[in-house]
Amino acid sequence: MTLADDAIQWYDRNARDLPWREPGTTPWGVLVSEVMLQQTPVVRVAPAWQAWMTRWPTPADLAQDPPSEAIRMWGRLGYPRRAMRLHACAAAMVERHGGRVPDDLTELLALPGIGTYTARAVATFAYGQRHPVVDTNVRRVVARAVEGAPDAGPATTAADLTAMAELLPAESDRAARASIAFMELGAIVCTARSPRCPECPFVSVCAWRLSGAPAASGPTRRPQRYAGTDRQVRGLLLEVLRHATGPVPRQRLDAVWTDEVQRARALAGLVDDGLVEALGSDADRFVLAGDADRADVQQL
DNA sequence: GACCCGTGGGG
DNA sequence: TCCCCAAGGGT
Numbered sequence: 086m087t088l089a090d091d092a093i094q095w096y097d098r099n100a101r102d103l104p105w106r107e108p109g110t111t112p113w114g115v116l117v118s119e120v121m122l123q124q125t126p127v128v129r130v131a132p133a134w135q136a137w138m139t140r141w142p143t144p145a146d147l148a149q150d151p152p153s154e155a156i157r158m159w160g161r162l163g164y165p166r167r168a169m170r171l172h173a174c175a176a177a178m179v180e181r182h183g184g185r186v187p188d189d190l191t192e193l194l195a196l197p198g199i200g201t202y203t204a205r206a207v208a209t210f211a212y213g214q215r216h217p218v219v220d221t222n223v224r225r226v227v228a229r230a231v232e233g234a235p236d237a238g239p240a241t242t243a244a245d246l247t248a249m250a251e252l253l254p255a256e257s258d259r260a261a262r263a264s265i266a267f268m269e270l271g272a273i274v275c276t277a278r279s280p281r282c283p284e285c286p287f288v289s290v291c292a293w294r295l296s297g298a299p300a301a302s303g304p305t306r307r308p309q310r311y312a313g314t315d316r317q318v319r320g321l322l323l324e325v326l327r328h329a330t331g332p333v334p335r336q337r338l339d340a341v342w343t344d345e346v347q348r349a350r351a352l353a354g355l356v357d358d359g360l361v362e363a364l365g366s367d368a369d370r371f372v373l374a375g376d377a378d379r380a381d382v383q384q385l
Numbered sequence: 386g387a388c389c390c391g392t393g394g395g396g
Numbered sequence: 397t398c399c400c401c402a403a404g405g406g407t
């Protein structure tokens with residue numbers, strides 16, 4: 086039995102019942118789930134995915150609505166730029182691919198918001214192709230089980246893809262199952278903190294376990310605190326704009342954060358990123374991207 | 386490669 | 397409380 090065989094067998098008995106894994110999920114549904122899952126936990130994605138797919142069952146449905154509606158529907162999943170890119174992605178698929186999700190890796194990679202991981206995930210899970218699919222879970226599982234390391238080092242895309250490629254079964258359908266199985270293992274058993282090794286199909290062959298499960302050593306870089314960052318300010322500004330039914334006067338945005346310099350920087354950043362538009366010659370009113378026309382109507 | 390980009394829940 | 401982290405992508 087190879088690691089892939091063990092993982093697939095384990096997955097068949099332990100896979101979570103997630104909505105985008107239901108039979109009949111379209112490539113678009115797979116793509117939407119993968120984008121939503123970029124840095125957002127499964128439990129919060131599930132209901133959002135259902136609502137999104139009900140409202141926009143195809144790329145063309147989404148492309149017909151303005152980006153502002155995508156940003157609103159995104160709700161509090163975080164990183165709202167993903168909503169905007171998903172909208173741009175839908176528009177690009179309508180323009181370049183007749184409204185269908187392409188099955189070619191290169192064409193997928195060329196779409197907005199679709200990077201190395203997501204392109205491979207869609208080609209593999211939506212179309213059954215044989216590609217290594219490497220996310221943070223896979224990197225951790227391979228680091229421990231194969232390399233004997235306590236955790237994955239910094240992402241090195243090419244090397245990570247090579248490492249996983251060597252573990253993939255030859256047959257494409259099994260290769261796809263192996264990839265999803267490794268991801269699932271990393272998500273619910275071989276977790277970053279407190280791995281559940283007794284439940285792991287690799288427990289007896291895991292290189293990390295066999296070497297005594299050493300703890301990680303060395304200094305870990307402390308990420309920036311969230312409180313007080315531009316990201317928090319952007320979140321507060323966008324929260325106001327999401328719920329607005331018309332143009333929001335600058336004065337109302339001024340109320341969300343006292344530091345004027347930081348507030349202005351955050352707002353300018355949102356405009357630069359295309360999430361927000363300024364209205365009027367004085368740029369004294371703001372709307373979500375794509376709402377300018379509607380806003381003008383409401384002005385009259 | 387470093388850094389920026391939201392949000393919420395668990396330990 | 398505080399810290400960590402969660403199916404990354406773009407610059």
